[in-house]
Every structure is written in C-alpha cells, then in structure tokens.
Amino acid sequence: MGAINGVTIAIVLFGIGLLGLILRRDLVIKLLALGLVNGSTILCLVSLNARVDGVAPIVHSQASAPYVDPLPHALVLSAIVINFAILALALVFVMLLVERYHTTDSQRIEHEIEGERIP
Amino acid sequence: MRRSSLYMIITASVLVICFCALLMMIFDYHGAREEAGAAYIERGAIDTGAANLVSAIYLNYRLFDTLFELLVFSVAVLGVRFYLAEQRGSEEEVARIPESQVIRTAADLLFPPILLLGIYLVLFGHLSPGGGFGGGTVAGTGLLLCAVALGADVVARRFHEAALERFEWEILLAILLLVLIPVLLGRLPFTDLLPRGRLGSLASGGSILIYNALIGIKVFIGTWVVIYSFVRHRGEI
Numbered sequence: 001m002g003a004i005n006g007v008t009i010a011i012v013l014f015g016i017g018l019l020g021l022i023l024r025r026d027l028v029i030k031l032l033a034l035g036l037v038n039g040s041t042i043l044c045l046v047s048l049n050a051r052v053d054g055v056a057p058i059v060h061s062q063a064s065a066p067y068v069d070p071l072p073h074a075l076v077l078s079a080i081v082i083n084f085a086i087l088a089l090a091l092v093f094v095m096l097l098v099e100r101y102h103t104t105d106s107q108r109i110e111h112e113i114e115g116e117r118i119p
Numbered sequence: 120m121r122r123s124s125l126y127m128i129i130t131a132s133v134l135v136i137c138f139c140a141l142l143m144m145i146f147d148y149h150g151a152r153e154e155a156g157a158a159y160i161e162r163g164a165i166d167t168g169a170a171n172l173v174s175a176i177y178l179n180y181r182l183f184d185t186l187f188e189l190l191v192f193s194v195a196v197l198g199v200r201f202y203l204a205e206q207r208g209s210e211e212e213v214a215r216i217p218e219s220q221v222i223r224t225a226a227d228l229l230f231p232p233i234l235l236l237g238i239y240l241v242l243f244g245h246l247s248p249g250g251g252f253g254g255g256t257v258a259g260t261g262l263l264l265c266a267v268a269l270g271a272d273v274v275a276r277r278f279h280e281a282a283l284e285r286f287e288w289e290i291l292l293a294i295l296l297l298v299l300i301p302v303l304l305g306r307l308p309f310t311d312l313l314p315r316g317r318l319g320s321l322a323s324g325g326s327i328l329i330y331n332a333l334i335g336i337k338v339f340i341g342t343w344v345v346i347y348s349f350v351r352h353r354g355e356i
Contacts, residue, residue, distance in 0.1 A: 007146050008143060008146075011139050011142045011143050011146070012139065014139065014142070015135050015136065015138070015139035018135050018138070019131065019132060019135050022135070023132075049156065056248070057156075057159075057171070057172040057173060058170055058171050058172065058247065058248070059163070059164040059170045059171075059172065059318065059319075060170065066160075067156075067160045067172070068156070069156025069160075070156055070159055070160070070163070070173045070175070070176055071156055071159060071176060073173045074173050074176040074177040074181065077177055077250075078177075078184065078185075078188045080252075081188050081191065081192055082191055084192070085191050085192055085195030086195075088196075088198075088199050088345050089195050089199060092199050092202045092203060093202070095352070096202060
C-alpha cells in the first residue's frame with residue numbers, strides 16, 4: 001500500500017468537507033459539505049478492509065479469492081440511511097429559514113435575528 | 120469585520136489541516152489484516168443461511184442495530200411531513216414544467232423496469248447485493264420519475280394518502296413486534312421464522328426475507344412521502 005490509499009483520501013476529503021462546513025456561509029453549500037464529510041467517512045470504513053485480491057462477501061461454492069470483511073459494509077449501511085435522514089430534515093429547515101428570511105446566507109440570517117431581538 | 124473574517128479563515132484552515140494530519144498519523148494503515156472478519160466469513164452462512172454475508176450481519180446478528188436505524192428513518196420522514204405540512208405551499212404558483220412528450224414516453228418505458236429492479240433487489244437481498252433499503256429507494260425513485268412526467272398530484276391521487284400513512288406505521292409496528300416481543304420474553308429476536316433452506320436458493324436465510332420485504336415497503340413509502348412533501352410544499356415539481 002502506497003501513501004495514497006482509500007484512508008488518506010478519505011481524510012483529505014473529510015478536511016475539505018469540514019472546511020466547507022466552517023467557512024462557507026451559504027446553508028445549502030454547508031449541507032453539501034456535510035454530505036462530503038459523510039461520504040469520506042463511508043470511503044474510510046469501506047477502504048479499511050478492502051483487499052486488492054478480495055472478493056465481495058457473498059458466499060458461493062467456487063470463490064477464487066478470500067472474502068473481504070463484511071462488517072464495515074453492514075455499518076456503512078447505517079451511515080448511509082442516517083445521512084439521508086439528516087439531509088432530508090436539514091433541507092426542510094433550510095427551506096423554512098429561506099421562506100422567512102429570503103436568503104440562504106447564514107450570517108445575514110443571524111444579523112436579521114439579532115436585529116429582530118434588539119428593539 | 121473584513122480583518123476578523125480573514126483571521127477566522129486562516130485559523131480554521133490551520134486547525135483543520137492540523138486535525139487531518141493528526142488523523143493521518145493515527146491511522147497507520149497498511150492494508151487489511153488477513154484474519155479480519157474471519158468469524159463472520161466462517162460461520163455467517165451456516166448460522167444464518169444467507170449467502171450475502173452483509174445482510175446476514177445487519178438482519179440477523181445485528182438486527183437490533185437495524186431496528187433503530189429504521190426508527191431514525193421513520194422519525195426523519197415524520198419530521199419532513201410535519202414541518203412541511205405546517206404551512207402549505209407559498210402563494211405564488213410555481214410554473215409547471217410544460218409537459219414534454221419525451222419525458223412522458225421515457226417514464227412509461229422506464230417505470231416498470233425500475234419497479235421490477237426494486238422488487239428484485241428486495242427479494243434477492245439475502246443472495247446478492249441489494250436489500251430492503253436499496254430496493255425501496257430504487258422503487259421510490261421510479262415514482263419520482265412518474266411524478267416528473269405526470270405531475271405529482273396525479274401520482275398522489277392514485278395512492279390514498281391516509282391509507283398509505285397508516286400502512287407505513289403498520290409496517291413499522293410489525294417490525295417492532297417481530298423484534299421486540301421475543302426480547303420482552305427474554306429470547307433472541309425472531310431470526311428463524313422461515314426455514315434456513317439450502318444456501319443460495321430464494322427460500323433461505325431464515326427471517327431475512329421477511330425483514331427485507333417489510334423494510335423495502337417501508338422505505339418505498341417513506342421515500343415517496345418525502346418527495347411528495349417537498350413537491351406539495353413548493354407547489355409543483
């Protein structure tokens with residue numbers, strides 16, 4: 001295994017997603033960055049147990065190579081479903097915010113909320 | 120203001136880069152270990168009767184895990200429906216996409232194979248890649264194609280929404296009962312309602328087929344409810 005494998009790529013993607021989550025002000029782009037973080041987690045889990053010569057863990061009589069560990073695949077399924085749930089709910093909240101403040105800019109929304117509160 | 124935001128960008132970048140470097144140092148990764156997952160690979164097919172070891176794990180060994188995953192999914196669907204039903208639709212009508220013959224023909228041609236693929240993925244989830252979550256999503260996306268072609272309201276009128284909603288919760292109740300009643304009695308969840316059968320045949324894998332079918336229908340309805348909530352809130356697709 002060289003320096004570039006699934007795990008290091010996953011960590012780099014995780015960093016990009018985290019930076020997007022912190023620095024971008026647009027709420028929809030923040031959600032996209034959250035999706036990137038989730039994708040990098042999935043990539044990390046799957047590639048932790050990937051083998052060059054391994055075959056998918058589906059038992060059949062003439063398997064030519066060792067099966068890969070099925071446990072990370074089962075865990076990734078939970079991650080995917082929960083990512084779907086988070087994205088759907090978060091999009092709903094973004095839609096409600098947009099209807100009220102007519103912008104997806106998080107800082108502008110914060111300013112408007114502060115402006116509402118002061119008087 | 121400008122200086123402070125620049126300062127924040129630099130700080131955040133440095134922190135994230137340091138964090139990633141730390142992660143890379145911790146993950147001293149040299150490929151998969153040879154013995155990883157050996158117990159599941161050796162015993163999985165014998166214990167559960169399912170050829171697909173991944174579904175053997177998430178619908179037999181770790182059924183409890185999957186139950187709560189399904190609960191998270193249900194809560195998300197409930198949340199989407201609740202928050203989007205609160206204030207129905209904006210006043211300004213969103214213009215309909217003009218009906219296109221290409222899309223209608225494509226939807227007519229593609230919808231049956233997509234539905235068939237979804238059903239196949241659900242029913243053969245214990246033998247090949249697939250399963251309830253994937254199959255349900257595929258079939259639900261087929262409905263999205265229909266909604267694009269015919270208009271969401273036309274598709275929604277064909278389902279009775281109240282009945283659909285009730286059906287969804289009945290399925291969740293069925294899964295909960297199947298898993299939790301034996302637990303209350305101090306036994307393991309029903310993982311062997313059906314015979315384990317011959318490895319690789321359709322009627323194998325114990326209860327995995329039942330759970331896959333229930334989860335598939337649940338996810339199918341849930342996907343459609345999410346899509347339809349968004350569409351109805353917006354006015355038109």
